[in-house]
Amino acid sequence: MPHGLPRKIRIAFILQVVMASLAIVVAFYVVAILFKYSFIQKTLQDEAQHYWQLHQASPVQPPPNTYNLRGYLVETGYSSLSLPAGLRELEPGFHDLEEDGQLVWVDRQQAGTLYLVFLRSQATRAALWFAVLPAMLALFAIYGATWFTYRSSQRLVSPVAWLARLVGRWDPRRPDVAELAPERLPADVQGEARQLAQALHALGERVQAHVSRERNFTRHASHELRTPLTVIRMASDVILSDDSLAPRVARGVQRIQRAGRDMEAVVDAFLILAREPDVAPQSEWFQVCEVVEQEVDNARLLLGDKPVKVEVDCQRQPMLFAPPRVLHVVLGNLLRNACHYTDRGQVRVVVDAAEVTISDSGIGMSQETLDNAFEPFYRGAPERPQGTGLGLSIVRRLCERFGWQVDLMSTPDRGTTARIHFGSGVGPAPGADVPA
Template structure:
């Protein structure tokens, strides 16, 4: 496939040659008209003036009769029957005789009328040599100059074209810039293009280093975070197995255990986002309603002491093939946001065959806040202690990763409705 720059240069030169051709053809046509109606007319008028001067000196002077001009003299009082038939009815002036292929000048003087006939074939021959041949020569010169200029321009941009082809073949995550090393560059890659190749090679190296650091960080961070979480879960499991726990202590341990599970799910979701898009995470069939019920129990704990009702409505089954931890993170964030920003009223979660709807009667959002809800670290009410403004951006990125569509409708002071389209 041709790259943009060579194609544009070729198009520009083709357009230039076309416009030059049209201009020269128009100029040639104008030259023909000038020769036909200007030059021939001027020649005939000069020939007529010269004849009348000679006629004044010698009345027996015959009219011109040359290879290009035929002359006829009709003296005053003579009958026009002596003239050729096609000239008898002509008035004084210049005439183009289409049928007989002639150009005729009728010049009237007191001594009579002079008819000068110029053969059109002669005019065409003059136009050919004085008009068309120069036009063709100029046209060939324009074509030759355009071709030479195009070849020079093509040679000038070929290093850029070569560089563009090499860069277009790079893997965005693992760019191989070995071909841009100075010893492997073609000889015609010089000047600014060589500097550009060096800059691209350096940038590719930095991208590779960045990808390697990110990969190592995600691997090390997941390992280091999972270790204390495993300890927390095992310790909470052992503590919950004790028979001497008070109800309050049992609830606290259950919250610790649930928070550890949520943290593990969040770590898995973040690792999925950190992987390349072409690597599919491990998925399984899961019922959305089961995840909603589990997350609703966790979110209900934050409603203690507030007059808020949280209800789950299952209108239809909604099976989904997805990594379970991803669905837990998305639904958990939506429910926690709805509960955290609802001081009184209701939070209704509806599971349908292809979507999930979370509606609350909380504080709502203005249109300005609604437009920024997916920005990292943005919070509707910064004075609230809960949250850091990262929940909804993570939800949005996970939805993009798995092809889900999330929509928010909110009215300030009346609540928010979140629709998550899953199919």
């Protein structure tokens, strides 16, 4: 977890230490400058004032001469040749003689001119002891407090980080929730972290139970739904084998057969959608045009007496590797929609090398209806009794499951065009070597 909570806390403390260090370094520099040019200047000025007071009481009072301070007095009317060369041309005030390493205060009175010299090295040493050293001690104190706080914070967030790493290693399809069982949690996982682990453990168990129920339901539903459909198909075959059957009855039984096959295709499609995405369904190579012809025959029965003509144009003869009943469901839903919403004109199905296009001259769809057409239970024309609003939603889910692309284009009162693009699942035409 490259951007986990421990790393963020570590970065925050590092930034805190860096900012504190920069602030104290700047403070070092400012304090040193102030000490050198403010404190020393004020000290020399006070020394000069004190000397003149002593000089007024006793004119023979010699200038200051200590370890840190040198004093020179040039009485009024006397030559300044007795001064060091660097001091002779200085005007009254404070001077920083960098070349000579001296800080000089020149104070001129009626009795004469006083020169007080403070060595720069002494000023630097004083600044170190009285300003920089305390600041360094403060910096080390900040470092120590920051390190102690960081270690304490690290101990506090370590259980949460451990929990995040554990959950991050889970396989989403088969999470090992037993690792979060209360008896398997480390002793240092306490408080809110333990509550979170227990909540995840309970949630994981519920999800596993739900998945197990869904898997069992899918297995049982597959068996229970296929059994009556098989009985219907076999019974209709037996009825149709009677040569004395009336034509009207025979047509009705044939419709029952087709409805049974459609129901089997829908059951297969729903079971495919209910499976895990990594569970590959049983697929085979089949002719796309054959499926189109079968679904078009079923669609013609839906038209009844409508003045609508259904045409098929197989410009190519592609083969597709997929469950055939899935394509039956996809084409069946699209053709039923085209027939339901077309009152006159035609429905045309074109099969190309890698796609099937279904165009109609029906009522069409507005842009709002087109944007929501694939939403479950959405119906663009609720005044029409056909449909539940699930057909196009199922079509999209099935196409996404097999890597197909389905698109809708429509203009109100001019019709709708649905296109299914199969992509890489299309195989060679009949007569060529079909992949195994």
